[in-house]
Amino acid sequence: MFVNRLPAILAGALLSGCASSALAADSARRPAPISLDTLKSATQTMSTDAFEGRAPTTAGEEKAVAFIADQFRKAGLKPGNKGSWYQNVPLVENTASPSQMTIGGGRTPLVFDYRKDFVANTYQVQPRTELAASELVFVGYGINAPERGWNDYAGLDVRGKTVVILVNDPDWQASDLNGRFGGKAMTYYGRWTYKYEEAARQGAAGALIVHQTEPAAYGWNVVQSSWTGAQYNMDDPDNHMDQSKMVGWLTQDAAQRLFAASGKDLGALVEAAKQPGFKAVPLGTNVSIRLDNQIKRQASRNVIGVLPGARRPDEYVIYTAHWDHLGRCDADPSGDDICNGAVDNASGTAGLIALAEAHAKTGAADRSIVFVAVTGEESGLLGSQYYAENPVYPLASTVGGVNMDSLSLAGDARDFVAVGGGKSELDTYLGRALGGLTVKPEPSPQAGYYYRSDHFSLAKKGVPMLYAKLGNDLVKGGTAAGEAWQTRYRAERYHGPNDEYDPTWDWSGALHELQIYWQIGRDLATGSAWPNWNQGDEFRAIRDRSRSGAAGQ
Structure with missing residues (x-):
């Protein structure tokens, strides 16, 4: 992992002034004309509520994308996709109605209730998917990583079977960042998306992740709200028939009952799964479940605007933020069932609009600046994935960029955190933009945030992307106040109906963040350098290959 290197990297950048000479241009150093009124409104x-939680392919989407396109136009951007503000993203929507989940073959038959004990869905696009007495196998963390000397599926044939998997990585409880899987910092192997992908590659008919709040970094309420109702995936000519028939989550309580009925000790097996050489354990029980699926195919949309460059318009700097949220979700005690997504991510999309306005007011830079409000982040980074696989602007000619996912609304802070920091030469640009802020390591690397937002889609294709935000050391109240704000947000608002606009928010932190994002983008757009991933980073080779054939190399 590179996280521990971040403070030293930034300090070196600030002291040495080693960025390209264009970074010192006076025109790139003026304060950003960020509009607080634009940001708030x-x-x-x-x-x-009129936007109904901005779920893709709903009336809420229509309002959201039309609003963003109009704001881009008013800001002074040009339509970003061959004269259009939109890029169609073909999606398939599936609303599953699972039966009860039954467990047989053990000491005691079990019946699990949907939402209370489990959630389940399918990536396969067909009216019904079903598991009938599918054998259950505990595969630990469900990781196959030969480069790290780890394979939880070694010698195992899971075709037709259902695998039970732990969330996060084997060393997530480490006290530092040293370990086979980055110590307490989650790698992509710890993400639920990877675990389902690997289960499908192994031929598993079903995959169930055991939910635990600490290693997942969110409570069961988040799983409930995110995994029930309409779910979205990329449309696929083969209807995703290479995927498992059923994917889902079990509560920890349900998992304990399952293992007890199987004559196994869940706690002991969790400990065993942390050790190298762990061997999967057949549970001697089976699972049955039926999912009746309502399927709808419909395109969602990314919204794209561009500020064309004055000297090198065929080189691009990119800003991203996702406009979507969950739509209608579990109602709160008052009956409110709209997940408004004010912080997540109306705030980030508003920041995208405010940055577009600020860059346009400053005037064209040497390079073009692209602003992409993407769809489907909450469903697995679908809009950014589609853009990365079908780029409007060539990725080899995309210099780098910044992603915004939830602005800081607790007030200004004294520190700044680069999520997954120390990965690329963009840290030099971040260091220049930070001024006197203290740089701190990521406070919750075990949550795997670098793999949970839209910058990751572009990073996987080699484009250097920065995901950074203010830390918790608030100017008013210090770290205690900052951590308390974050704790309350996660417990009371995140992915729930309470994530609503609050007129009492302190916007000073959000403005400070946007000033930094503006400066980074301006430096990239007025410079001539091509920042890369650091040597040894997982994305370096991809970038080197993409740039090897680019003009001027």
């Missing part, structure tokens, strides 16, 4: 508008 756009956040408030997109998080009203």
Whole structure:
């Protein structure tokens, strides 16, 4: 892992001034004309009940993308996709109605209730999927990583079977960042998306992840709200028939009952799964479940605007933020069932609009600056994935960029955190933009945030992307106040109906963040350098290959 190197990297950048000479251009150093009114009004508008939580392919989407396109136009951008503000993203929507989940073959038959004990869905696009007495196998963390000397599927044939998997990585409880899987920092192997992908590659008919709040970094309420109702995936000519028939989550309580009925000790097996050489354990029980699926195919949309470059318009700097949220979700005690997504991510999309306005007011830079409001982040980074696989602007000619996912609304802070920091030469640009802020390591690397937002889609294709935000050491109240704000947000608002616009928010932190994002983008767009991933980073070879054939190399 590179996280521990971040403070030293930034300090070196600030002291040495080693960035390209263009970074010192006076025109790139003026303060950003960020409009607080734009920021507030756009956040408030997109998080009203009229937008119905901005779920893809709904009436809420229609309002959201039309609003963003109009704001881009008013800001002074040009339509970013061959004269259009939109890039169609073909999606398939599936609303599953699972039966009860029954467990047989053990000491005691079990019946699990949907939402209370489990959630389940399918990536396969067909009216019904079903498991009938599918044998259950505990595969630990469900990781196959030959480069790390780890394979939880070694010698195992899971075709037709259902695998039970732990969330996160084997060393997530480490006290530092040293370990086969980055110590307490989650790698992509710890993400639920990877675990389902690997289960499908292994031929598993079903895959169930055991939910635990600490290693997952969110409670069961988040799983409930995110995994019930309409679910979205990329449309696929083969209907995703190479995927497992059923994917889902079990509560920890349900998992304990399952293992007890199987005559196994869940706690002991969890400990065993942390050790190299762990061997999967057949549970001697089976699972049955039926999913009746309502399927709808419909395109969602990314919204794209561009500020064309004055000297090198065929070189691009990119900003991203996702406009979507969950739509209608579990109602709160008052009956409110709209997940408005004010912080997540009306605030980030408003920041995208405010940055577009600020860059346009400053005037064209040497390079073009692209602003992409993407769809489907909450469903697995679908809009950014589609853009990365079908780029409007060539990725080899995309210099780098910044992603915004939830602005800081607790007030200004004294520190700044680069999520997954120390990965690329963009840290030099971040260091220049930070001024006197203290750089701190990522406070929750075990949550795997670098793999949970839209920058990751572009990073996987080699484009250097920065995901950074203010830390928790608030100017008013210090670290205790900052951590308390984050704890309350995660417990009371995140992915729930309470994530609504609050007129009492302190916007000073959000403005500070946007000033930094503006400066980074301006430096990239007025410079001539091509920042890369650091040597040894997982994305370096991809970038080197993409740039090897680019003009001027």
